[in-house]
Amino acid sequence: MNGLVMKSTVPNTLTFLFGFFLLFVNVSELSAQQSTTNQTAKPIVDIRIGYLRAYEPQLALSVLDIPPRDEGVAGANVAINDNNTTGKFLGQQFTLDITETKFNADLTSAFKEMVARGDRFILTDVSAKQLLAIADLAKDAGVLLFNVGSTDDILREEECRSNIFHTAPTRSMLADGLAQYLVWKQWRKWVLLYGSHDNDKLYADAIRRAATRFGATIVEERLYEDNGTARRTDSGVVLVQQQMPVFTQNLPEHDVVIVADESEVFGSYVPYRTWTPRPVAGTAGLVASSWHPASEQWGGVQIQNRFAKTTGRRMLSKDMQAWTAVRILGEAVTRAKSAETKQVEDYIKSDEFSIAAFKGQKLSFRNWNWQLRQPILIGDGHSVVSTSPQTGFLHQFSELDTLGVDRPETKCKLK
């Protein structure tokens, strides 16, 4: 298994951070009486943040949608820089310790090595199955996990854990954000086209749930079976594009076509190729996400500029999810005046906790499953079209809780 585990060789912006490892100081030196003035020389406290990632190069239907090599990691690094700019006033030094494995790999040994290196806060961009396999190990080791990658609702529901915080939104939050916009537009009759892989079906489930929740009707569903010839590099691609008009023929009257194809098998080929001219939304066309590379509202210009300058590309959702997780840790260490796991956890789980992440309002965690409440951006490949929750979707506690599974309906029992 060790052969699959490697220290990241992600170059450029990432490598210089490893230099900071030399500045190792015991975490416990961050004393409770730490003053906010910086004139007295303070011991530098090193706070190691692990980043455990399952990575394999992926294809996409459009070359523009191929995930960048450092997706997510780049966001964590920008936040490490931000934390260290603040940290220089407080004697804190944050470092990122990146471990990469393959999809479906057993993470046990990789995780144990990270713990042995002193990581007590670990960001994960791995599958739900992989994450659950290390969740209890993490608990025993006193490690807090931050899920920055998986949108699987099950991690916040049946399989929720008290030591996993989720900065990634759930599929149900994404689907609800999209549904609120479509319903606000009065586009209430939907056709659902879904792929044959598990994650496509989970996305389709979230869409069905959202339709019921917000008063839309799915007038027909169609399954697109993946026969393995759709990819950009296959000649079958032409065929798939040509199939789309026929695939969408003879549908009942509808306002919008919803595509559920996280696996990138046919979804990107649906817009402009439907039999009847209808807008497309879901995983193609109008897409719901936690961030958008063109979002400039609410001070977004600043993080976008900072990110682009550091990485040479635009900021994607996973980058923002990782940025937010690292910033949460920076904020917690500063406010709790401690880098001890217990103090940090207590602060994040307290009512005082909130985090600013360029979304126009403070974000906080749902205390029944530790999912980060957040607005959902609705955009196409070009620009942000809207932000959900939409005006008029009310909630007795927080409008952000109109997105995703709410407290009264949760299946989560935190252990």
Next chain:
Amino acid sequence: MRHHMCLLAATVALPFLAQPSWANMVYVSNEKGNSVTVVDSQTMEVVKTIDVGQRPRGITISPDGKIVYVCASDDDTVQMIDTSTGEIIGSLPSGPDPELFTLSPDGKTLYIANEDDNLVTVIDVESKGVIAEIPVGVEPEGMGVSPDGKTIVNTSETTNMAHFIDTSTHEITDNVLVDSRPRYAQFKPDGSEVWVSAEIGGTVSVIDNKTRTVTHKITFEIQGLRSEQIQPVGIRISADGKKAYIALGPANRVAVVNTETYTVEKYVLVGQRVWQLAFMPDGKSIISTNGLSNDITFIDTETDEPIKSVTVGQLPWGVAVSPN
């Protein structure tokens, strides 16, 4: 701070732009309009629109009323407008992405927050030279100067601190942790306190200038509005130090705070996304910029009732009033 100095100058009114001597000119930066709107305070009508650089935000005026300074954020410069002609007469080096700045009470030094570079740039206005660059926290924004000119306070939005900087050494002497996204720093006229707004935190921290610690935290509560919608930004404190006016962003209101009890006495409904404020030199009214409704509102400071709203350019951000 600048304003109460200006009270002295206001009595020596000079007839710029051939206006009656009792009128003051109100200069409003329009972030999306790339312009500065000039409003006559007496008639409350727009008299001129001046095209400026891209994304104008921070705006201030020299103590003698002769020059308006505007941060043209996306052009990485500070532009100077001659108030007698309404023409741009030059620019100052500002460092990248200047957002907000503050002018020293003597009008000689400009302190600029450079959001993208985590710096405060110090400019000598006369020689147009950069005197110093001071590294601060992430996304520096708010800039306040003490009435004696000896201390400036910069707020950094992602670091969540107020940085106290000694203007003689250009060194940070204290860092005070405040709530999320601190936007603005305003000294009390007697220099005893600095008030710092936290947009996302939804609070205003009152920092004692002697001990450099937070002594009070002002919170806001408006019936029918969620706490997330209340986002304090601009702050102004009256010349007598008794009342503070705080712009509450998307809450569409200006809070009037008693500075002795630190409690809100009134919420004045103005326009959408209230951003910055400026007193008239006589202190009898205060003006708010309302970004999303593209207007400014004059508020009577005796009754704390809105007098009139005036449509300006697109996304009004900052406001400065001529002292004469």
